[in-house]
Amino acid sequence: MANSTENHVEVLRREGEVKRVAFSASLLASGAGNTGPFNTQTPLVFRHVVANIGNAYNPNTGFFIAPVRGAYHFEFYLYGHGHASHPTGAVLVKNGDPIFIAYEHQASYSVNPSNGVTLLLEIGDVVFLRQWQNSRIYDSQNRHTTFSGRLLFTM
Structure with a gap:
């Protein structure tokens, strides 16, 4: 009986861990x-991770x-320097499908497009x-460009 109780406690502990999911990262390490700019839309890899609770974010991919x-x-928050030919933009993608975009284009001054979304996700x-094609996104040690996510609740 004690072994069964220990197993049950271990299962509950693991479920509690997996229900804690949150990450924040900025673009440049x-x-x-x-x-x-790139000719086509290009995946962005946010390499400076400040939190990765649950390890659901991969800073290599x-x-x-x-x-x-x-x-x-x-x-997601983007930063760019105004440029006549290059906007600042990125699109959030779920399983290959574009969901929401953050995009600004002006010839001078800085731009700071951002967006957010709540999604129902399945395991995996x-x-x-x-990154939007032909766009430029800036980052520095001041961490202007960031991507964050968190589990609100399980379903």
Whole structure:
């Protein structure tokens, strides 16, 4: 009986861990500069991770992979220097499908497009950001460009 109780406690402990999912990361691990422009939409990899509770975000691929079925909230903030030919933009993608975009284009001054969304994700669903074609995104040690997500509740 004691072994069964210990197993039950271990299962509850693991379920509690997997229900704690949150991450925040900025684009560049170090230094400063523009990413892009690229001819096509290109996945963004946010390398400076400040939190990755539950380890659902991969800083090598830029992919967030849902560990449990639930409602998740994502936010992304971009920074760019105004440029006549190059906007600043990225689109949040779920399993290859574009969901919401953050995009600004002006010839001068800085731009700071952002967006957020709550999504119902299944186990294994993949969420990431894709840089808009022909755009430039800036980051530095001040961490202007960020991507964050968290599990609101399981379903």
